Amino acid sequence: MSAFLAYGRQTIEDDDIAAVAAALRSDFLTTGPRVDAFEEVFAEAVGARHAVACSNGTAALHLAMLALDVRPGEVVIVPSITFLATANCARYVGAEVIFADVDPATGLMTPDTLAAALNQVGARKLRAVLPVHLRGDVAELDRLEALAAQAGAVLVEDAPHALGSEAVFGNHRERVGDCRHSAMSTFSFHPVKTIATGEGGMITTNDPDLAARLKAFRSHGMVRPADGDPWWYEMPEPGFNYRLPDILCALGQSQLKKLPRFAAQRQALAARYDEVLADLAPVVKIASRPDWSTPVLHLLVALIDFKAAGLTRRQVVDRLKAKGVGTQVHYIPVHTQPYYQARYGQLHLPGAEAWYEACLTLPLYPGMTPADVDHVAASLRAVLGL
């Protein structure tokens, strides 16, 4: 059993280290053949035509906004239960954020909460809706897409939690990242995510023009016309340096080979959590899984009735920590952040607030054993006095 169970962590093995060492001994530390190679295997793994690597998941979101040419004053809808970056990317390009509420049982934006957000667009131009596959469960993409399309907008899936997740809509089994319902999907390879490169991100799309724009904005806005001289480049619009170095693409390729194993390990551990936490209901419930979704869970979120247990969340967090169990809270509703409150006033999103009151993320990562899950459950039972 591990000494301390963090809520999430990377799994780096000897062959991952060897792949990085090989990159370090090669001619290219950045912008070499490993970037294209990683993009190619990633696109294939998720079933998209194009994949564009970039420096992290936040850069991926910013690049998506740039590729769509989202402009100041235009509107982007994001769920309030997400990481800050999902909303911030709209502000990077001067767009305004409308926060959608979430289902308090799943934490996901739903067609109903999107419809309520759409009512607030008014005369402004809505450009994009950014569903987040919170925890790894897939948002209801087919219906969200239809609503967004009626309003003249596209979906951009913020998918860092859902690499390997699948869903069935109608007769189609779909992989997250295949962009069947969206213009683009974004991923992160932060150490707690399903595969890790330290920092790293990816955008997938089926649209060759978007892929070309993403690649240009990733590297200063430079484009090289096919018929140009060898040194020639042009900059139609300024971009950024959001490249992912070859060293990290080597690690990404090596990690991606393990996705099937990591996914199976996460699914087996999540199934064990279902079993061992079942009799802690109704005080402890695992966040619901929508029936169309076959997740590779990134986060195991328990929804806890702290009032019923007679404890504050802080007490539970501290007492679990003393038993070697790390936890985290995903997430503080973004609409309550000082910056967004100052900009948009005090909003009331009851689903997001209910989710935040109850959520506690328990340890889940491939290096855990079933005995570790049992230890988490026993610790929770003891701390809550159940």
Ligand SMILES: *Cc1c(COP(=O)(O)O)cnc(C)c1O
């Ligand atoms: C991790 C994450 C991001 C940001 O990714 P970074 O690689 O840390 O920049 C954005 N959105 C969601 C939902 C995430 O989980």
